[in-house]
Amino acid sequence: MDVVAEVVGEDTHSLSLADGATYADLCRAVGYSPHEVTVLVGETPVPEDRPVDAERVRVLRLIKGG
Amino acid sequence: MSCDKCGRDAVYHAAYSGAHLCEDHLRASVEKRVRRRVREDGLLPDDATSDDPERWVIGLSGGKDSVALTAILDDTFAEDPRVEMVALSIHEGIEGYRDESLSASEELTEELGVRHETVSYADELGVEMDDVVESDPENMAACAYCGVFRRDLLETYADEFGADKLLTGHNLDDEAQTALMNVLEGDVAQTAKHFDASLGPFDERNESESFVPRAKPLRDVPEKEVALYCRFRGLPAHITECPHASEAYRGEIQQLLLKLEENHPGTRHSIMSGYEEFAAIAADRYRGDERAELSECERCGSTTARDVCRKCRLVESIEAV
Numbered sequence: 001m002d003v004v005a006e007v008v009g010e011d012t013h014s015l016s017l018a019d020g021a022t023y024a025d026l027c028r029a030v031g032y033s034p035h036e037v038t039v040l041v042g043e044t045p046v047p048e049d050r051p052v053d054a055e056r057v058r059v060l061r062l063i064k065g066g
Numbered sequence: 067m068s069c070d071k072c073g074r075d076a077v078y079h080a081a082y083s084g085a086h087l088c089e090d091h092l093r094a095s096v097e098k099r100v101r102r103r104v105r106e107d108g109l110l111p112d113d114a115t116s117d118d119p120e121r122w123v124i125g126l127s128g129g130k131d132s133v134a135l136t137a138i139l140d141d142t143f144a145e146d147p148r149v150e151m152v153a154l155s156i157h158e159g160i161e162g163y164r165d166e167s168l169s170a171s172e173e174l175t176e177e178l179g180v181r182h183e184t185v186s187y188a189d190e191l192g193v194e195m196d197d198v199v200e201s202d203p204e205n206m207a208a209c210a211y212c213g214v215f216r217r218d219l220l221e222t223y224a225d226e227f228g229a230d231k232l233l234t235g236h237n238l239d240d241e242a243q244t245a246l247m248n249v250l251e252g253d254v255a256q257t258a259k260h261f262d263a264s265l266g267p268f269d270e271r272n273e274s275e276s277f278v279p280r281a282k283p284l285r286d287v288p289e290k291e292v293a294l295y296c297r298f299r300g301l302p303a304h305i306t307e308c309p310h311a312s313e314a315y316r317g318e319i320q321q322l323l324l325k326l327e328e329n330h331p332g333t334r335h336s337i338m339s340g341y342e343e344f345a346a347i348a349a350d351r352y353r354g355d356e357r358a359e360l361s362e363c364e365r366c367g368s369t370t371a372r373d374v375c376r377k378c379r380l381v382e383s384i385e386a387v
Binding site for chain 2: 024033034035036038044045046047048049050061062063
């Protein structure tokens with residue numbers, strides 16, 4: 001499916017993901033490990049193993065230097 | 067997907083345990099692990115009383131980890147007369163970056179009513195990190211200077227404020243990285259020191275009289291969960307990369323661990339579980355080898371194995387440029 005993923009503060013990606021792809025797969029497709037970002041659908045984080053079900057999401061980087 | 071505990075929409079999947087959690091139950095789970103670690107490490111000794119309370123100095127950078135730690139400890143112990151808490155922030159002289167995180171620290175401590183103290187490299191050492199990275203007399207990464215200075219000031223001021231323990235916000239990812247680095251560097255002596263300095267339960271450590279004992283109550287919680295915790299609680303945490311961040315080797319280990327964790331969920335937990343056991347054995351083996359050689363730095367009085375401590379030698383080198 002086609003998804004637009006905005007990495008907050010960085011680039012916006014237009015992705016074509018395989019059927020059944022999860023939000024963890026989406027993280028990898030924009031270059032991040034699912035352990036260092038969270039995907040927001042609207043304002044709400046979604047579980048990493050949930051199949052992608054939104055056409056537009058934001059990817060928020062959570063892990064940077066302290 | 068629903069929360070395993072209550073059936074509401076899950077916001078997080080912990081691949082290492084298989085759990086799906088909603089906002090409220092992720093928060094509760096993080097808090098539970100911190101409280102369990104405080105208990106299991108024996109942070110609050112049985113002889114602490116309201117007349118003779120235990121004093122904890124918390125290293126508060128204003129980043130997500132130390133903010134979450136301070137908030138959870140305040141929730142748990144603010145009303146407990148056996149515990150006194152002081153938050154200690156260090157200003158390294160990094161324009162913009164540290165000013166913003168200090169604002170977060172001030173906002174948090176005001177809101178909680180926790181005593182907050184700030185010391186700076188400029189006042190204490192006569193140096194600022196923005197200048198140090200420019201001159202770089204030892205041809206080192208910025209973090210190599212900054213780590214020495216920060217540890218020295220945390221230690222000095224924890225002692226100054228009468229700390230029984232110095233608590234820092236290291237999370238599971240930080241600790242697994244350090245463990246793996248020590249193993250890959252073959253540094254068994256460092257692993258032994260790690261156990262006695264901050265890793266082992268207090269009743270199993272060989273504590274040095276020369277240092278304030280340290281502990282890391284957040285070290286069972288993965289970094290992502292700490293960040294989500296701050297977001298869900300609306301805590302004023304400052305999440306920005308230090309402009310001088312340059313710990314190349316740690317960055318390489320971080321990426322390796324993230325990859326391993328994806329392919330083999332639970333890797334960080336199993337590294338720490340094995341490393342702690344290994345560190346306890348190493349500490350037992352190395353005890354007595356070096357303790358006797360510690361003395362006071364002849365310039366600043368900090369505890370050191372040499373005549374002049376590493377911090378004073380670095381400051382001298384910076385001043386000579």
